[in-house]
Amino acid sequence: MKKMIGLISSALVVSVIVFGCGKNENKAAKTAVEQPGVQPVAERQQRNYTKAPDFTLKDLNGKNVSLSDYAGKLVFVNFWATWCPPCRAEIPGFIRMYDKYKDQGLEIIGISTDRNGIDVVKRFVDANKVNYPIVMYNVEVIQKYGGITGIPTTFVVNRKGEVVNKFVGFPGEPAFENEIQKWLYKKAS
Numbered sequence: 001m002k003k004m005i006g007l008i009s010s011a012l013v014v015s016v017i018v019f020g021c022g023k024n025e026n027k028a029a030k031t032a033v034e035q036p037g038v039q040p041v042a043e044r045q046q047r048n049y050t051k052a053p054d055f056t057l058k059d060l061n062g063k064n065v066s067l068s069d070y071a072g073k074l075v076f077v078n079f080w081a082t083w084c085p086p087c088r089a090e091i092p093g094f095i096r097m098y099d100k101y102k103d104q105g106l107e108i109i110g111i112s113t114d115r116n117g118i119d120v121v122k123r124f125v126d127a128n129k130v131n132y133p134i135v136m137y138n139v140e141v142i143q144k145y146g147g148i149t150g151i152p153t154t155f156v157v158n159r160k161g162e163v164v165n166k167f168v169g170f171p172g173e174p175a176f177e178n179e180i181q182k183w184l185y186k187k188a189s
Helices: 002-019 025-030 085-104 118-127 139-144 173-183
Strands: 040-042 048-051 056-058 064-066 074-080 106-112 134-136 153-157 162-168
Touching: 056 134, 074 085, 074 173, 085 106, 085 173, 118 134, 153 173, 162 173
Parallel strands: 074 106, 106 134
Antiparallel strands: 040 048, 048 162, 056 064, 074 153, 153 162
């Protein structure tokens, strides 16, 4: 029994050393996102945000979609996949938010990381009545965004084209609503 307790204690200590306790993860997500090769842009309030990397990807109809097409808008850049349960859970909220705020300047770009082909994604989008642009990923866009280590991952890009927040996992619809309230109505001066 003592040997078992010793093994469990050792495993816990190693876990904390290797993985950390996670206390700073949320704080890090709320600060500027650092990405290799991306230049920081100063903001008035002494915050440095990084310029969102532009990309051009094909939508489900073969049309090019670029982040720069949405200059001056609040954009959620969402990396997701059809087979991912948390990705599937956040989509109904994205649909509602897009309906509610698209005319006020919100844009959502879903970047599918599915590897089973575009037909799987099309069927999913049609079945779930996804109303915002969906594009297919490539390795280059993954690298531009610092490597996506888990999905869903959502980058919040303000009207000035700066990454102002990043969510890894599904934080819940209220967290996205907070970002909309914080950034959608803020002047892009």
